[in-house]
Amino acid sequence: MLGGVEAGFVYQRDGHPNADVLAEKCRRLHGAAHAAVTSSGMSALSLAMLAFLKPGDHVLLSSRLYGKTVSLVGQEGSRWGIVTTQVDMLDPARVQQAVTPRTRMIIVETISNPTLQVVDIGALAAVGKAAGALLLVDNTFASPAVCQPLKLGADLVLESLTKIMNGHSDVVLGLLCGSQSVDWTRVPGVLGCWGMTSCPWACWVCERGLMTLPVRLQAACRTAAEVATGLRNHPQLRGIDYPGLEGHPQHRIARNQFLPAGDPMFGHVVTFHLKGGLQAATRWMAELEGIEYCTSLGEAATTLSHPASSSHRACTAGELSAAGIDGGTIRLSAGLESPEFVLESLKLALARLD
C-alpha cells in the first residue's frame, strides 16, 4: 500500500475511509469528476492554491470575498509569489480587462457576503477559459441544493462544510471539487503533505448532516423568502438584500442559475439594513426573543450576525460603504423553526424600536 501498488489506508493523515465516503457523496451532489474533503473551508482553499498555483501566477479575486480568503490568497499568497488583483465580478467585461498573460485562477463567491450579490458563473467561466485560468467558485452560501457551479462551467468549487452542508454547527470541515477538465493528480499528495486532512469523526457527523440537506435547505430557503417578503416595506428598514426579491439587481441571474430549475430556491440568508444604524441594530438584537446572535451561518437554528463588527470589522468606513454595509446592517441565516415564528419574532422586536 505504501508503494502505491495496492489500494488501501495506512495512516490517517494521508487519507481515511470516512473522508472518502463524504467526498464521494459531495462529488455526486456537485456532479463533479473529483472531490476532496479537508480539515476546514480555509484548508480547502489552501489546497486549491498549493495544488494548482505556482510562484509568479496571477489570481483575480472578487471584490466581495470572505475576509480570510483575501488574507490567504492576497497576503499569505504574496509571500509565495502569488500576485492578486481585486475586481468587481458582477461585470464580466471588467474581469476580462483585468486578465494578464499570467492569470491562472479567478476566485468568486456564488452569493456574496453580506449583501448577497449573485455573479453570472457561466460568463465568468467563459472569461477563465479564454484566459487559460481556472474559475474557483466558493459556493458556501448556496450549497449544491441551490447552485451547482461546475455544471455552469466552473472548474473548481469550494464549500465550507462547516456551514449549511453539515448544518448543525458541530464540526469544521471543507470541500474542494473539480470538473473533468481539471488535472487532479497533485491533489491527494498535496493534501497529505501539507497536513490538511480532515478528522474522521467530523466526517462521520457531516455525512449524517448531509442526509437531511434537501429538507433543511427547502425549509430554510422558504423561511428566508417569507421573511424577506414580509419585511420588505417595513418602516424601520432602509432596505433588504435577498436574491429572491424581484427588485434584487441580479434576480434574473439567480433565477437562471439556482435550483430546482424553473422554481428555484434563493438561499437561506437574508440581509437587513436598519435606518437607525448601529444603535437600532444593537437594540433590535437585544429585543429579539428566540433568535440568537452568532457570527457563523447555516445552523439548525436561525441566527443573526452583525457584519460591521465581525466579518467586516477590519474594513475602513470607505470600504464598508463601498460594500453596502453600515452599523445598521444585520445578516440573518434562516434555520428550521417555522417561518411564522421567525417573522413574528423579528417584527415584534422591530416594533419595540419605535
Ligand SMILES: *Cc1c(COP(=O)(O)O)cnc(C)c1O
Ligand atoms: C466560513 C466560510 C469559509 C471558511 O470556512 P471554514 O470552514 O470556517 O474554514 C469560506 N468561505 C465562506 C463564504 C465562508 O462562509
